[in-house]
Amino acid sequence: MNGETLFRGWFFLVVTLWAGSAQVMAGTCLECHRERDGALVTAWEKSRHAQAGLGCEACHGAEHDGAMARRARPVEACASTCHARERSSHMLSKHGVIALLEGERLDFSLPLKDGNQRAPSCAYCHLHDTEHDAGAGILPLIPLAAVSNASLTVRTEARAVPCRDCHSPRFVETWFSTGDKMVEIGRMKVREAETLIARHEDVEAGKILARMKDVHLSNVRLGVGHASPDDQWWHGHPALDGDLLRIKSRIGEILSQGSQTMNRP
Amino acid sequence: MRIAGTLLVVALLWPWLAWAGLDPDAKGVGENADLWRPDPMHEYWDPGNLHRPETERVKGLFQGEACLECHRVVTPGIVKEWRTSRHALTKEPVLCPACHGEDHQKLSFPGPQTCGNCHPKRLAQMEEEKHYGFPSHALAMERAVDSKHFADKPKAEVAACLQCHSVASKCDSCHTRHRFDAAEARRPEACITCHSGPPHPDDEAFFASAHGQLYRQEGKRWDWSKPLAKGNYPAPTCAYCHMKDGNHQVADKAVWKFGIREINPQSAENLIKRKRWQVTCADCHPPEVGMEFFKKLDAERTQSWRQLYAVERLLKNLRSDGLLSPSAKERPPYPIDWLAKLFPKERIGFYEGQASAFYNVSAIERDYFELWYFFNLGAYKGMAHGAKELSEQFHERMGVQVEAIRNEAERLRGQTGAKKDLKPLWMEGDYTKFNLDYN
Numbered sequence: 099m100n101g102e103t104l105f106r107g108w109f110f111l112v113v114t115l116w117a118g119s120a121q122v123m124a125g126t127c128l129e130c131h132r133e134r135d136g137a138l139v140t141a142w143e144k145s146r147h148a149q150a151g152l153g154c155e156a157c158h159g160a161e162h163d164g165a166m167a168r169r170a171r172p173v174e175a176c177a178s179t180c181h182a183r184e185r186s187s188h189m190l191s192k193h194g195v196i197a198l199l200e201g202e203r204l205d206f207s208l209p210l211k212d213g214n215q216r217a218p219s220c221a222y223c224h225l226h227d228t229e230h231d232a233g234a235g236i237l238p239l240i241p242l243a244a245v246s247n248a249s250l251t252v253r254t255e256a257r258a259v260p261c262r263d264c265h266s267p268r269f270v271e272t273w274f275s276t277g278d279k280m281v282e283i284g285r286m287k288v289r290e291a292e293t294l295i296a297r298h299e300d301v302e303a304g305k306i307l308a309r310m311k312d313v314h315l316s317n318v319r320l321g322v323g324h325a326s327p328d329d330q331w332w333h334g335h336p337a338l339d340g341d342l343l344r345i346k347s348r349i350g351e352i353l354s355q356g357s358q359t360m361n362r363p
Numbered sequence: 364m365r366i367a368g369t370l371l372v373v374a375l376l377w378p379w380l381a382w383a384g385l386d387p388d389a390k391g392v393g394e395n396a397d398l399w400r401p402d403p404m405h406e407y408w409d410p411g412n413l414h415r416p417e418t419e420r421v422k423g424l425f426q427g428e429a430c431l432e433c434h435r436v437v438t439p440g441i442v443k444e445w446r447t448s449r450h451a452l453t454k455e456p457v458l459c460p461a462c463h464g465e466d467h468q469k470l471s472f473p474g475p476q477t478c479g480n481c482h483p484k485r486l487a488q489m490e491e492e493k494h495y496g497f498p499s500h501a502l503a504m505e506r507a508v509d510s511k512h513f514a515d516k517p518k519a520e521v522a523a524c525l526q527c528h529s530v531a532s533k534c535d536s537c538h539t540r541h542r543f544d545a546a547e548a549r550r551p552e553a554c555i556t557c558h559s560g561p562p563h564p565d566d567e568a569f570f571a572s573a574h575g576q577l578y579r580q581e582g583k584r585w586d587w588s589k590p591l592a593k594g595n596y597p598a599p600t601c602a603y604c605h606m607k608d609g610n611h612q613v614a615d616k617a618v619w620k621f622g623i624r625e626i627n628p629q630s631a632e633n634l635i636k637r638k639r640w641q642v643t644c645a646d647c648h649p650p651e652v653g654m655e656f657f658k659k660l661d662a663e664r665t666q667s668w669r670q671l672y673a674v675e676r677l678l679k680n681l682r683s684d685g686l687l688s689p690s691a692k693e694r695p696p697y698p699i700d701w702l703a704k705l706f707p708k709e710r711i712g713f714y715e716g717q718a719s720a721f722y723n724v725s726a727i728e729r730d731y732f733e734l735w736y737f738f739n740l741g742a743y744k745g746m747a748h749g750a751k752e753l754s755e756q757f758h759e760r761m762g763v764q765v766e767a768i769r770n771e772a773e774r775l776r777g778q779t780g781a782k783k784d785l786k787p788l789w790m791e792g793d794y795t796k797f798n799l800d801y802n
Contacts, residue, residue, distance in 0.1 A: 119586070120446075189417065190555060190556055190559055190566075191556060192556055194538055195539075195552045195553065195555065195556055196539055196547070198552055199547055199550055199552055199553075201583070212439040212440070212443075213438070213439045213440020213441065213442075213443050214443075216440075216443070216444055216542070244522060262437075262438065262440065263440045264438055264440030264441050264444075265438065266417070266438065272403045272404050272406075272407065273404065273407075275403065275404075275520050276402055276403060276404035276519050279402070279517075279519035279520075280522060280523060281519055281520050283517050283519060283520045283794065283797075284795040284798055286794035287793075287794045289792075289793040289794075290708075290792030290793040290794045290795060293792065293793070294788075294792070321523070325526070326556070327523055327524075327526040327527050327556065327557065328556075328559050328560040330523035330526075331523040331524060331560070332560035332561050333561075334519055334523070335396055335523060336721055337720070339721060339722035339723075340721070340722075340729050340733070342722075342794070343459060343722060343723065343724060343725070343726060343729055344726050344729070346689075346788060346789060347688070347725055347726035349788060350688060350689060350785045350788055350789075351688075353783050353785065353788065354688070354780070354781075354782050354783045354785070355778075355780055356504065
């Protein structure tokens with residue numbers, strides 16, 4: 099072996115190691131994976147993640163070390179960086195509690211299907227069975243009024259698929275149908291407030307309405323989606339009740355006192 | 364004529380019934396059974412009363428192996444779980460029909476009675492809990508469905524209540540199916556799905572305490588297969604204290620209970636309960652430590668109640684002076700109370716039933732509800748679990764809220780001018796109308 103060959107060998111080895119440990123950006127991943135996992139890449143391209151500019155490394159990390167799939171499967175992959183609020187909702191559900199207590203016993207080398215993990219992590223449902231369009235499977239929100247829409251019917255069916263790995267079809271159907279109603283009832287409370295505020299403008303009431311929509315209604319949805327009773331109830335419906343009655347109280351005073359200045363804090 | 368009337372009502376209600384997925388024949392349960400019909404989801408939380416077996420899909424009698432043959436494909440997750448359970452790993456495995464029956468047209472969900480067939484000691488302990496009254500795991504479902512707001516509110520909305528209150532109807536709230544692991548149920552996280560949130564931040568309180576901190580740091584490494592007995596755990600967890608030695612009777616040490624009404628900690632019954640606590644604490648602490656702890660808790664509670672009663676009086680005075688707006692006559696009636704329909708009255712405090720009056724009330728009443736039901740209970744739970752700082756934080760919030768209520772009362776007293784009838788405002792609206800019409 100002459101010096102040149104040895105040098106070439108070393109050079110090749112160093113370059114390979116460097117490339118392996120380098121930050122693999124989405125563009126680079128796609129060069130190979132579009133061919134190897136075409137469907138997966140196409141699904142990702144449609145996803146909200148892609149629209150938000152999140153590439154493969156956001157969930158899989160940048161180390162091409164043979165554990166990339168495994169890395170994106172536990173709760174932490176989604177929750178430690180972006181989805182903290184969703185995590186707190188999931189963590190209080192039975193699914194979240196079991197996932198936490200099972201800890202290292204959960205085998206994330208297995209695909210996210212067939213109840214391979216005893217309790218679902220985020221990805222088990224939202225990216226079930228290699229689905230990479232996060233939002234196509236389990237839909238975070240289905241407006242009840244739009245359920246007749248054909249594409250939404252497809253999605254209504256799609257969101258039930260991961261649940262059926264463990265739960266009976268009838269249970270899943272009932273869960274979602276009651277859940278949709280629970281959210282719709284929340285929307286009724288919001289609409290009641292909106293109608294009142296449209297008639298009697300009031301800055302403070304407007305702020306409460308914003309809280310209804312952005313926080314408390316959203317809590318009901320998270321609670322339904324994650325089977326987390328606290329978010330459905332204490333952080334959800336009774337909280338919406340409180341908002342609504344406070345809006346009504348303010349408007350009641352406007353009605354009673356005509357144009358008098360309101361000074362309730 | 365009456366039949367025609369009923370038919371007309373049913374015909375008119377039909378679109379709503381169909382929307383709600385309600386079976387017009389299904390009846391509620393409990394004290395107000397005639398006044399409400401369950402949402403389809405309720406059957407899963409109270410299967411003993413409301414389960415209707417699946418009759419459409421599969422017919423026939425099945426023994427264990429035949430069940431597993433299909434279900435490892437249909438619902439693989441639960442079969443995998445069961446295979447790792449003691450039920451599966453024991454010499455004579457407990458197969459599906461033992462709990463669900465073998466006729467696929469008449470399958471049932473196992474309730475405590477089913478589990479009690481093999482675990483009679485645990486069932487007896489749970490049954491015994493009923494003697495201690497509320498709050499109680501064993502009576503939790505009654506507590507929920509007999510509540511006035513439960514009967515009043517849309518049934519899909521209050522389905523949210525039943526997931527936790529189902530602890531009375533099924534054992535898998537703590538021993539999650541299909542592994543039913545005692546070790547899992549011993550961990551504090553097994554309790555937090557329900558023991559969390561504003562009226563009972565038990566999770567927050569425990570994890571903030573020295574006990575909880577120690578668990579957080581090293582709990583993962585403790586041997587959870589050991590019984591909850593002296594010397595087995597370096598720090599107590601929920602179940603260690605409240606279910607000592609695995610006792611499924613959780614109420615026999617409950618002194619201050621839920622915390623929504625004042626009790627006398629020195630009553631004969633409560634002194635006996637205190638003795639039981641002393642024994643538990645003495646597993647690790649000298650006896651006087653436990654005594655000192657309870658003295659502080661009682662002092663904290665007495666002080667809180669003094670504060671709460673003062674605000675209650677303030678609200679009752681506003682009520683006598685006709686300053687609560689809307690008045691009881693202007694708001695939707697207090698849920699399902701015929702007397703309240705004849706003599707409408709604003710509900711203030713525990714004994715008037717304010718626990719069900721957290722909606723359709725004036726802002727100042729709701730402010731008191733939150734003071735009493737959220738901040739006060741946070742202060743209590745913090746103190747009771749040894750999280751003094753958390754308790755102090757809640758006391759601060761109580762102080763701020765009391766101040767706000769006093770200012771608001773002052774403002775209401777200063778208001779002049781004729782009052783308008785607020786009935787149209789409070790009786791109308793998407794949600795209000797829906798609830799008035801259908802519940």
